[in-house]
Amino acid sequence: MNNFSVAPLLSGFGWDEAWAAEFTPLTEAGLTPARIARVDRGQCEVVLADPESGELRTVRADSRRVLDPDPVNNPCTGDWTAVDLAAEPMATLAALLPRRTAIVRKGARGRSEGQVLAANIDSVLIVVSLAAEPDLGRIERFLSLAWESGAEPLVVLTKADVVDDAEYIRSDVEQIAPGVTVLVVSAETGEGIDVLRACLGGSTALIGQSGAGKSTLTNALTGTDTMAVQRTRDRDGKGRHTTTTRELVPLPGGGVVIDTPGLREVGLFGGEGLRQAFGEIEELAEDCRFHDCGHNTEPGCAVRAALANGTLSERRWESYLKLQRENEWIASRTDARLAAARLQRWKAMTKTMRGPNSPIRR
Ligand SMILES: Nc1nc2c(ncn2[C@@H]2O[C@H](COP(=O)(O)OP(=O)(O)OP(=O)(O)O)[C@@H](O)[C@H]2O)c(=O)[nH]1
Numbered sequence: 038m039n040n041f042s043v044a045p046l047l048s049g050f051g052w053d054e055a056w057a058a059e060f061t062p063l064t065e066a067g068l069t070p071a072r073i074a075r076v077d078r079g080q081c082e083v084v085l086a087d088p089e090s091g092e093l094r095t096v097r098a099d100s101r102r103v104l105d106p107d108p109v110n111n112p113c114t115g116d117w118t119a120v121d122l123a124a125e126p127m128a129t130l131a132a133l134l135p136r137r138t139a140i141v142r143k144g145a146r147g148r149s150e151g152q153v154l155a156a157n158i159d160s161v162l163i164v165v166s167l168a169a170e171p172d173l174g175r176i177e178r179f180l181s182l183a184w185e186s187g188a189e190p191l192v193v194l195t196k197a198d199v200v201d202d203a204e205y206i207r208s209d210v211e212q213i214a215p216g217v218t219v220l221v222v223s224a225e226t227g228e229g230i231d232v233l234r235a236c237l238g239g240s241t242a243l244i245g246q247s248g249a250g251k252s253t254l255t256n257a258l259t260g261t262d263t264m265a266v267q268r269t270r271d272r273d274g275k276g277r278h279t280t281t282t283r284e285l286v287p288l289p290g291g292g293v294v295i296d297t298p299g300l301r302e303v304g305l306f307g308g309e310g311l312r313q314a315f316g317e318i319e320e321l322a323e324d325c326r327f328h329d330c331g332h333n334t335e336p337g338c339a340v341r342a343a344l345a346n347g348t349l350s351e352r353r354w355e356s357y358l359k360l361q362r363e364n365e366w367i368a369s370r371t372d373a374r375l376a377a378a379r380l381q382r383w384k385a386m387t388k389t390m391r392g393p394n395s396p397i398r399r
């Protein structure tokens with residue numbers, strides 16, 4: 038292996054000293070760090086710094102070795118992974134690094150498992166179209182999901198070019214998004230795009246309903262040059278890769294954007310995010326006379342008082358209760374348990390790599 042540092046090449050993709058430190062035993066075992074740009078059945082597209090040429094490359098890799106019975110633990114766009122480039126017949130994922138953050142929604146059709154939309158992100162852009170009347174309840178739901186991920190949420194009201202009252206809508210949305218920046222943009226006219234770009238750093242995931250304008254916004258942020266069919270020649274000349282189908286796209290000034298598929302239903306998975314999304318209600322409840330106030334008929338209830346004097350809207354309160362009821366379905370914090378299991382597996386793996394029986398060719 039050539040003696041060059043992958044750090045400068047991969048830093049634009051979010052690689053940093055902490056990742057590198059975690060990865061050290063695997064580098065010694067001949068594995069290459071890579072970030073997952075797209076997931077397909079049994080395979081992934083990963084971005085890596087080629088250990089021989091020292092250039093950035095997009096590579097297809099077999100992911101079957103790291104598949105897990107629980108879908109939450111499976112490779113996801115944004116995951117950092119260890120790739121065995123020497124594996125035959127094709128490059129193979131040998132391990133997944135523990136995640137720092139992840140957007141996890143409840144799996145489809147009442148399944149108990151979660152579904153990961155993006156991993157290792159620093160901010161979550163909740164993309165909402167101004168072309169239709171914004172559904173505040175849905176935005177609250179997305180905000181809870183975003184807070185739960187561990188990344189910082191931002192609301193982006195897009196298609197500003199089709200309405201004249203964007204600023205009114207923005208102040209309505211600000212009311213229901215305490216502590217969150219709400220921006221108005223248009224991918225069509227470019228309005229607000231520079232301001233949005235200035236808010237972004239590191240890895241950003243876009244979430245929202247189908248048709249909200251996520252892909253168009255991704256294009257506007259990354260610039261058409263980046264999204265245009267960009268080809269890199271395979272090291273062995275066998276073929277060429279295009280990046281048009283990637284979900285993880287680099288930003289011109291560093292950092293990446295992860296576009297996620299449009300979501301029709303967003304079931305929450307975990308409750309901490311809900312408490313953050315409704316932070317002002319949590320604060321109100323602290324002023325109730327009784328520590329275990331049910332906010333119904335108890336004397337000295339600060340929530341009831343706020344509802345009575347209008348500082349807390351009935352709609353917001355109902356929305357909070359609804360999401361809370363939904364969350365009670367998740368009896369235990371399974372996501373925390375899964376993250377712990379994954380960390381254990383990672384530790385076992387790095388230990389084996391260090392040992393005399395390392396399975397990886399040097
Ligand atoms: N007028 C206007 N139209 C926009 C804007 N952004 C997106 N659109 C249009 O809205 C439609 C949906 O945009 P997409 O970017 O495909 O939406 P998406 O959120 O990626 O949708 P999915 O891929 O289904 O999740 C397209 O017809 C876009 O041309 C905008 O700023 N202004």
Ligand SMILES: [Zn+2]
Nearest residue numbers: 325330332338
């Ligand atoms: Zn109360």
